[in-house]
Amino acid sequence: MTDSSKNTQTRWQSIKKAAQFIAPYRRQVVYSLLALLFTATITLSIGQGIRLMIDQGFATQSKELLSQYVGIFLLLVIALAVGTFTRYYWVTWLGERVIADIRSKVFNHLIHLHPGFFEENRSLEIQSRLTADMTLLQTVIGSSVSFALRNLIMMVGGIVWLFITNAKLTALVTICVPLVVVPILIYGRRVRHLSRQSQDKIAAVGAYVGEVLGQIKTVQAYNHQSIDQRTFHTQVEEAFAVAKQRTLQRSLLITLVILLVMGAVGLMLWVGGIDVIEGRISAGELAAFVFYSVIVGSAVASISEVIGELQRAAGAAERTMELLQAPNLIQSPEKSHPLPSVSGNIAIDQLCFAYSSRPDVLAIDNLTLTIRAGETLALVGPSGAGKSTLFDLLLRFFDSQSGSIKLEGIDIRQLDLFALRRCFALVSQTPALFYGTIGDNLRYARPDASDADVQAAAEAAYAHEFICQLPQGYQTHLGDAGLGLSGGQKQRLAIARAILADAPILLLDEATSALDAQSEYWVQQALQQLMRNRTTLVIAHRLATVQSADRIAVLDHGRLDAIGTHAQLLQSSPLYARLAALQFQSLVID
Structure with missing residues (x-):
C-alpha cells in the first residue's frame, strides 16, 4: 500500500470516528434533515411560482390572478x-453539542x-488542537455539512425540474457537469494536502506564542524580544x-466552476430566448x-467551495483523533490487587529505567x-543521578524496563493507579x-x-500569616502558576497542600530550596512534625535536611553508591564526602 493510500485510509478512519460522536443525537439529526428537505423543497417550488406569475399573471393581464399567485409566492x-x-x-445546536463532546472526550483521555x-x-500544540482544530470542526459540523447537503438536494432537485x-x-x-467534476477532483487533493500543512503551521505558531508569553520574565530579562519577534x-x-x-488552489477551483456553470447558463x-x-416555449417556462x-x-459552485472546507475538516479530524487514539502506556491492571493498610514499606529490587528519548x-x-x-x-x-526519576517511578509516571518496586510487599504495577497515588504526597522543587x-x-x-x-x-506550613495579609485572604485569586507570590510563599503553599493530603508517604523534592533561612527553619520544624510516623523520601542538598534523616542514600548515574547515616557516609563514601565538603564550604561562605 502506498503512502498516499495509507494517508487516505487513515483520514477516512479519523472522519468515521469523529462522525460517531453524532450518533447519540439521531433525533436532532432527523430534525435538521427534515428542515433541510423542507427548505429545499420550498426553494425549488418558488421556480414554479415564478412561472405561474409570468404565464398566468402577467401574460393574461389579470389583476386577480396576479394577486393570487403573488400571495402564493409570499406564503x-x-x-x-x-x-x-x-x-x-x-x-448549529448539533455542531456545538458534538464539538463539546469531542473536546470533553479528548481532554478526559489526555488527562x-x-x-x-x-x-x-x-503541550501548547496539543492545546492548539483543542482550540483551533475544534473551531474548524465546529464550523463544518454546524454549518458546512448542512450547507453541502442543502446544495446537493438543490442541485439534484433543480436538475429534475x-x-x-x-x-x-x-x-x-448537463454537458458541463463532467467539466465541473474534473477540476474538483484534481484540485481537491491539492487543497486537502495544503490544509493539513496549514493547520500544522498554525498550531506551531500558537505553541510558540504560548511558550514565549508563559516565560515573559525570562524573555525580557535577557532582552530576547527582537530574536523572538x-x-x-x-x-x-x-x-x-x-x-x-x-487559497490559490481553492480560488482556481471556484473560478473554474463559476466560469463553466455560468457559461452553460449563458448558452x-x-x-431558450x-x-x-419562435413560440416553442412560454416566457414563464x-x-x-x-x-x-x-x-x-x-x-455546484457552493459544493466545490464547501469541499475545501470539508477537506480542511478532514485534516482537523485526523489531528484530533490522533490525540484520542494516543495509547496510555501507564494504566491500572484489569484486576488490581487490593491494597492493605499502608505504613510505608517500600522495596526496590534491581530496578532499571531509561527514558524513551534516550533508550x-x-x-x-x-x-x-x-x-x-x-x-x-x-x-x-x-545532578542526573536519578533522584527525581526515582520519584516518578514510585508514582508510576513511568514504568521501569526491568526490576520492581513493591509497596507493602505488592508490586505497584498490580495496584490501582488512584489507590497507589493516594499513598503519596508530593512537594516538587518547582511548586505547582x-x-x-x-x-x-x-x-x-x-x-x-x-x-x-x-x-x-x-499554619503548620507557616503560610497562614502571609495568606492573611493578602487582600482577600484564602479567597485571594492567584495568577497563572501562582503569579504574584514569591518563591518561598509558593513553596509553603505546596507544603501546606501536602500536609492537607495526609498521605502515609511523603515525597519531598527540594521542598525547602526556595525558602529564605528564617522560613526554612520554621518549615523544617513543621516537616519534622509532619514526618512523624510517616515514611519520607527527601531529595535535598541542604545539610539541615540531610543530617536529620534516618539514613542517606547516595546515588550516582542511577546506581546506589552508598547508604548510611551522615557520619557513616563521611567515612565510607568519597562522593558523599566531596558533596558534604562543598556544602560546608558554601555554608561558611554564606
Whole structure:
C-alpha cells in the first residue's frame, strides 16, 4: 500500500470516528434533515411560482390572478423563512453539542495519559488542537455539512425540474457537469494536502506564542524580544505561505466552476430566448428554467467551495483523533490487587529505567533499595543521578524496563493507579499552583477539606500569616502558576497542600530550596512534625535536611553508591564526602 493510500485510509478512519460522536443525537439529526428537505423543497417550488406569475399573471393581464399567485409566492417565502430558522437552529445546536463532546472526550483521555506523552509532544500544540482544530470542526459540523447537503438536494432537485421544464435546454447544461467534476477532483487533493500543512503551521505558531508569553520574565530579562519577534515573524510567514497556496488552489477551483456553470447558463439563455421568440416555449417556462439553472449552478459552485472546507475538516479530524487514539502506556491492571493498610514499606529490587528519548542511557541502573516504614530517607547525589526519576517511578509516571518496586510487599504495577497515588504526597522543587483562589489550591489534594482543616495545614506550613495579609485572604485569586507570590510563599503553599493530603508517604523534592533561612527553619520544624510516623523520601542538598534523616542514600548515574547515616557516609563514601565538603564550604561562605 502506498503512502498516499495509507494517508487516505487513515483520514477516512479519523472522519468515521469523529462522525460517531453524532450518533447519540439521531433525533436532532432527523430534525435538521427534515428542515433541510423542507427548505429545499420550498426553494425549488418558488421556480414554479415564478412561472405561474409570468404565464398566468402577467401574460393574461389579470389583476386577480396576479394577486393570487403573488400571495402564493409570499406564503412560500414565509414557509422558507420558518424552515430556515428551524434548520439553522438544529444544525448549529448539533455542531456545538458534538464539538463539546469531542473536546470533553479528548481532554478526559489526555488527562490520564502518562507524563512521557507530554515530553514527546508539545503541550501548547496539543492545546492548539483543542482550540483551533475544534473551531474548524465546529464550523463544518454546524454549518458546512448542512450547507453541502442543502446544495446537493438543490442541485439534484433543480436538475429534475430542468428536465421537466425543458429537456432540450437541460441537455446543454448537463454537458458541463463532467467539466465541473474534473477540476474538483484534481484540485481537491491539492487543497486537502495544503490544509493539513496549514493547520500544522498554525498550531506551531500558537505553541510558540504560548511558550514565549508563559516565560515573559525570562524573555525580557535577557532582552530576547527582537530574536523572538524575528522567529515569530518567520513562523507566521511560513504559515501564510502555505495558506496562500491553499487559497490559490481553492480560488482556481471556484473560478473554474463559476466560469463553466455560468457559461452553460449563458448558452442556455441564448437558445431558450430563440425558442421563446419562435413560440416553442412560454416566457414563464424560460424564467423558471433560468431560475433552476441558477439554482443548479450556484449549488455546484457552493459544493466545490464547501469541499475545501470539508477537506480542511478532514485534516482537523485526523489531528484530533490522533490525540484520542494516543495509547496510555501507564494504566491500572484489569484486576488490581487490593491494597492493605499502608505504613510505608517500600522495596526496590534491581530496578532499571531509561527514558524513551534516550533508550541507551540508564537513568536508573540496577538499583536495589529498601525503605522502612516510618523512616526518613534522604536521596543525595549530583545532578542526573536519578533522584527525581526515582520519584516518578514510585508514582508510576513511568514504568521501569526491568526490576520492581513493591509497596507493602505488592508490586505497584498490580495496584490501582488512584489507590497507589493516594499513598503519596508530593512537594516538587518547582511548586505547582493553578489559576484560582489560595483555598482552591490548598484543597487540590483534598477537595472536601473544611476551612478549619485548610487553615490548620497552612499554619503548620507557616503560610497562614502571609495568606492573611493578602487582600482577600484564602479567597485571594492567584495568577497563572501562582503569579504574584514569591518563591518561598509558593513553596509553603505546596507544603501546606501536602500536609492537607495526609498521605502515609511523603515525597519531598527540594521542598525547602526556595525558602529564605528564617522560613526554612520554621518549615523544617513543621516537616519534622509532619514526618512523624510517616515514611519520607527527601531529595535535598541542604545539610539541615540531610543530617536529620534516618539514613542517606547516595546515588550516582542511577546506581546506589552508598547508604548510611551522615557520619557513616563521611567515612565510607568519597562522593558523599566531596558533596558534604562543598556544602560546608558554601555554608561558611554564606
